[in-house]
Amino acid sequence: MDPRLSPRAIETNTKREEQALHRLLPRLEKLFATSEDPTAADAFIRRLKREFSFLFQRLLALYGESYDFFFHLEAILTSAAQSWMQRPGELKALDAQREVDPYWFTSNRMVGAMCYTDLFSDNLQGLREKLPYLKELGITYLHIMPPFKVPAGDNDGGYAVSSYREIRAELGTIDDLSQLATELRRHGICLVIDFVFNHTSDEHAWALAALQGEEEFQGYYLMFDDRDIPDQFEQSLPEIFPDEHPGSFTYVSRISKWVWTTFHNYQWDLNYKNPVVFNRMLEEMLFLANCGVEVLRLDAVAFLWKRLGTDCQNLPEAHWIIQAFNSLVRIAAPALLFKSEAIVHPDEVKKYISPRECQLSYNPQLMTVLWNSLATRKVKLFHTSMERQFHIGKDCDWVNYIRCHDDIGWAFSNDDVIAAEFDPVAHRRFLTSFFTGQYEGSYARGMPFQEDRLTGDARVSGTCASLCGLEQAVEQNDPKLIHLAIDRIMMIHGVIMTIGGIPLIYLGDEIGMLNDYSFKNFDDKMSDTRWLHRGRFDWDRAALRNDSSTVPGRVHQGLLRLIQLRQQNVVFSNAETKFVKIDNLSVLGYFRTTPTHSVLCLANVSERPQTLEGRQLRKLGLRKSMVDLVSGDFITATESLQLNQYQFAVLARHHS
Numbered sequence: 001m002d003p004r005l006s007p008r009a010i011e012t013n014t015k016r017e018e019q020a021l022h023r024l025l026p027r028l029e030k031l032f033a034t035s036e037d038p039t040a041a042d043a044f045i046r047r048l049k050r051e052f053s054f055l056f057q058r059l060l061a062l063y064g065e066s067y068d069f070f071f072h073l074e075a076i077l078t079s080a081a082q083s084w085m086q087r088p089g090e091l092k093a094l095d096a097q098r099e100v101d102p103y104w105f106t107s108n109r110m111v112g113a114m115c116y117t118d119l120f121s122d123n124l125q126g127l128r129e130k131l132p133y134l135k136e137l138g139i140t141y142l143h144i145m146p147p148f149k150v151p152a153g154d155n156d157g158g159y160a161v162s163s164y165r166e167i168r169a170e171l172g173t174i175d176d177l178s179q180l181a182t183e184l185r186r187h188g189i190c191l192v193i194d195f196v197f198n199h200t201s202d203e204h205a206w207a208l209a210a211l212q213g214e215e216e217f218q219g220y221y222l223m224f225d226d227r228d229i230p231d232q233f234e235q236s237l238p239e240i241f242p243d244e245h246p247g248s249f250t251y252v253s254r255i256s257k258w259v260w261t262t263f264h265n266y267q268w269d270l271n272y273k274n275p276v277v278f279n280r281m282l283e284e285m286l287f288l289a290n291c292g293v294e295v296l297r298l299d300a301v302a303f304l305w306k307r308l309g310t311d312c313q314n315l316p317e318a319h320w321i322i323q324a325f326n327s328l329v330r331i332a333a334p335a336l337l338f339k340s341e342a343i344v345h346p347d348e349v350k351k352y353i354s355p356r357e358c359q360l361s362y363n364p365q366l367m368t369v370l371w372n373s374l375a376t377r378k379v380k381l382f383h384t385s386m387e388r389q390f391h392i393g394k395d396c397d398w399v400n401y402i403r404c405h406d407d408i409g410w411a412f413s414n415d416d417v418i419a420a421e422f423d424p425v426a427h428r429r430f431l432t433s434f435f436t437g438q439y440e441g442s443y444a445r446g447m448p449f450q451e452d453r454l455t456g457d458a459r460v461s462g463t464c465a466s467l468c469g470l471e472q473a474v475e476q477n478d479p480k481l482i483h484l485a486i487d488r489i490m491m492i493h494g495v496i497m498t499i500g501g502i503p504l505i506y507l508g509d510e511i512g513m514l515n516d517y518s519f520k521n522f523d524d525k526m527s528d529t530r531w532l533h534r535g536r537f538d539w540d541r542a543a544l545r546n547d548s549s550t551v552p553g554r555v556h557q558g559l560l561r562l563i564q565l566r567q568q569n570v571v572f573s574n575a576e577t578k579f580v581k582i583d584n585l586s587v588l589g590y591f592r593t594t595p596t597h598s599v600l601c602l603a604n605v606s607e608r609p610q611t612l613e614g615r616q617l618r619k620l621g622l623r624k625s626m627v628d629l630v631s632g633d634f635i636t637a638t639e640s641l642q643l644n645q646y647q648f649a650v651l652a653r654h655h656s
Contacts, residue, residue, distance in 0.1 A: 017056045035085045044084045047331045055327040058320045063275040072275035080332040083286035095334040106397050108573035112141035112504035120537045124172035124180050138563040143192035147171050151203045153524050160201035160267050164284040181292025190294035198300040199267040221268045222260035230258050289333035297339045314348045322357050346389045346413050355395045363398040364411050365389050370492045375434040377606040379588040381420035398501030407449040407459040435460045443469030447529040461529040465512040487646035490558045494648030497566045498601050500577040511541050512555035571597040583616050600651040604643040612641040626651040
């Protein structure tokens with residue numbers, strides 16, 4: 001409910017809600033009378049009654065001032081009902097399963113992978129043929145980058161969508177996507193796709209109609225006749241990509257209007273103040289759900305709503321939009337989950353995570369503190385940040401990653417950085433310098449992304465292996481440096497496999513793929529260093545994955561052991577995570593605990609052996625013999641424990 005409402009307004013709205021449902025039910029039942037499935041109405045109406053109060057209040061808060069609010073409410077519910085009637089029987093069965101087991105995604109069986117379809121397997125049919133490779137790796141969650149129709153040339157790596165119902169011709173068809181989803185599901189793998197819903201490309205049918213002067217479709221976007229209002233907005237708007245797109249508005253000469261374009265001038269922001277836009281995007285969302293997509297990564301969630309005098313990020317209405325979508329999905333496609341992508345202040349990231357909003361969320365904070373730990377060889381910032389930010393409800397989960405298709409940004413809370421005794425500005429510059437190989441003694445081979453040469457601010461591009469020193473080590477043909485680099489890769493992946501949440505591997509990292517500098521040869525990529533780590537999957541390298549005498553084999557087999565460790569131990573399934581402070585600044589530690597089992601995970605973030613004294617182990621409650629589930633070594637708390645360079649250990653014990 002809108003927290004700004006008075007008690008009297010709440011009472012009035014409750015009556016309006018009851019009247020609305022009373023009037024709408026007969027109309028929806030009449031609609032279902034045309035369905036070939038005589039039972040179709042039962043489940044829909046049951047869920048509608050359960051969700052209606054929450055949904056009504058959210059839509060009323062967003063659109064209640066519209067004179068035709070109830071017309072739009074009926075249109076939205078009609079869209080949901082029609083989608084449910086079109087939903088395949090196999091997916092309705094999945095809906096029923098997921099309603100019985102709503103927290104299936106918190107299982108230790110969940111291990112994720114992500115890729116660009118064309119770079120991994122050429123097309124969707126090829127991706128189906130790579131299913132044995134994914135199963136061998138233990139993948140149960142596959143996230144493919146946007147496969148949708150996009151403009152030729154500039155398209156932001158697929159994030160400028162021209163149609164949510166058409167696949168790029170070189171990748172296949174929408175039927176291919178549905179077949180992929182079905183085959184993955186039958187092998188225990190859920191399909192994850194980005195839902196780019198803050199904006200469309202300027203070649204989307206809606207945008208093309210707007211360019212033809214159709215006022216209805218111009219109302220789908222945020223357009224202004226002159227610079228007066230845009231200038232007022234830009235007084236408080238930060239620039240997202242200042243180098244290539246200064247400001248947040250683009251002049252479109254064909255219609256003599258300024259269009260809101262937060263990210264790139266070919267990506268037009270949608271106008272969610274228009275309830276028709278909400279309904280159209282609901283229809284696109286449910287269409288993808290009916291294709292068999294099980295998780296939608298909601299792109300750029302922070303930017304959905306605009307209000308003058310603010311930075312137009314993380315406004316309450318952005319949350320209400322997602323919550324209303326969530327409620328409608330619970331009615332029309334209950335198996336579908338939302339994952340938020342919010343690269344914003346850590347305090348804001350957590351606000352998108354709830355059963356009522358996004359059940360899953362990327363964990364950019366964990367990513368950044370892991371890289372920070374490697375650069376500093378210290379864990380204070382890791383513990384400070386994770387103790388404050390990691391814990392969320394047991395009915396939601398993090399998606400933990402080392403890196404993704406995007407750049408690595410230093411999205412720490414300044415308070416956390418200061419608490420770790422660093423200067424926030426200087427420390428971010430140090431990290432960028434370290435991971436771009438400019439810092440003396442650095443092993444990393446990354447490149448800066450969106451570097452501000454005046455302030456020194458930048459993010460970092462690079463593959464996991466190259467940032468961990470493998471590229472440098474291979475170039476120098478130094479076995480010791482190669483060993484160190486692989487140890488770094490194993491240690492940070494050990495953390496994301498065990499800390500709590502779904503681990504997500506960017507495909508190629510499991511075979512230690514290095515940076516691909518060929519992007520510099522392509523006009524449409526050369527200015528975007530993120531293509532450094534988006535190279536074509538190296539299947540020749542993957543063919544060496546079972547040969548432990550090769551670097552790809554050592555990386556692959558090491559990660560496979562960590563995945564098996566996770567999937568074979570129920571202590572990593574919906575367990576509590578408790579961070580513990582170790583009397584060693586280079587060792588991070590946390591317990592994973594269930595009512596019956598507990599393990600202590602330890603990681604040495606430095607290239608030097610680190611020792612934990614026996615009394616420290618006893619203080620942590622390790623009174624009996626322990627076994628390290630990673631190495632197989634036995635340990636007793638009466639002895640000191642030495643962790644080798646970058647060693648990751650999981651010490652198992654039973655509750656007494």
